Amino acid sequence: MLIPLCKPRLASFGGLACLTLAACSGDGPQSNVVLEGSPAATQTAALLVSGDPLGSYGEAFTDSEGRGFILVGPNDGQGAQAVYRLDGGTIRRAPGELAGPVTLNQASSMKLRTSAVTLAQLAGNYTIRFGGDGADFRLDADGKLTAAGGACQLSGTLRTDSSVPGTLPLTLTIAGCTLAGSYDGYAIRSLDYQPAAFRLVADDGKRVLDGYAVSYR
Known part of the structure; x- marks a missing residue:
């Protein structure tokens, strides 16, 4: 299910700037995805995750506009258990939607070695x-x-x-x-x-x- 987002807003989190994406419906906000730290353009990085019950290790793949996806799993070396798709004004999580807040902690990240592929x-x-x-x-x-x-x-x-x-x-x-x-x-x-x-x-x-x-x- 595609979840329309409220307008992204900059907020303060632990002394760092962060981007909060509030998933909305007719009944108001249902959940939040907080990208801690200033998201880097064209980022491919391993990062820590808190708030998702399926894991605490993530890998982010985004373009210069912040579109892309984030994989979440129990730890490095185990398969992804959840996928977050980021596409401008929408965010979608598989499997299903979470009711509570999720913090994707980009302050603790390591760049992945990716390049253009054909x-x-x-x-x-x-x-x-x-x-x-x-x-x-x-x-x-x-x-x-x-x-x-x-x-x-x-x-x-x-x-x-x-x-x-x-x-x-x-x-x-x-x-x-x-x-x-x-x-x-x-x-x-x-x-x-x-x-x-x-x-x-x-x-x-x-x-x-x-x-x-x-x-x-």
């Missing part, structure tokens, strides 16, 4: 695991993703219409296993994810998939 750079054969479910797939230079084996059968499309460095939006369909369904998400390329070629994060609004695609011949 479909041609990612084309190849890959294996990936989402928790206990595995899949093999092929990614073509035109962005088409097709199943190549494994318990889960993956198909979908990667696109190039992203303004966030190192990320490509994707649509994904999974069949043949307990994760069957349709998902939207991102392929993320970062030196921090090596030896994986890229990370694939997607959600269906209720659950979040997070895995690392490893190349094979």
Whole structure:
């Protein structure tokens, strides 16, 4: 569900400037997302999170306008459990909306090593695991993703219409296993994810998939 935002306002938090995004409805504010510190333009960073019951470790991927997404999980090395999508005047969290405040503490952050990525750079054969479910797939230079084996059968499309460095939006369909369904998400390329070629994060609004695609011949 897309949640319209009140007009963003600068506030003071712990002596630092911060941007507060108040999610609103006809009944008034329902929740707050506070980005502590002045958000950096075109930021890709690991950061600490407080207030989200699904985790305290986050990774932020935003463009120069503050659009993008933030992944939240229990800690570094464990898969994302929640995705915050930031898009101008709207914010959406998967899975679902939180009633209480969430503080994304950008004062404690570490830059991730991402750079522009093309479909041609990612084309190849890959294996990936989402928790206990595995899949093999092929990614073509035109962005088409097709199943190549494994318990889960993956198909979908990667696109190039992203303004966030190192990320490509994707649509994904999974069949043949307990994760069957349709998902939207991102392929993320970062030196921090090596030896994986890229990370694939997607959600269906209720659950979040997070895995690392490893190349094979």
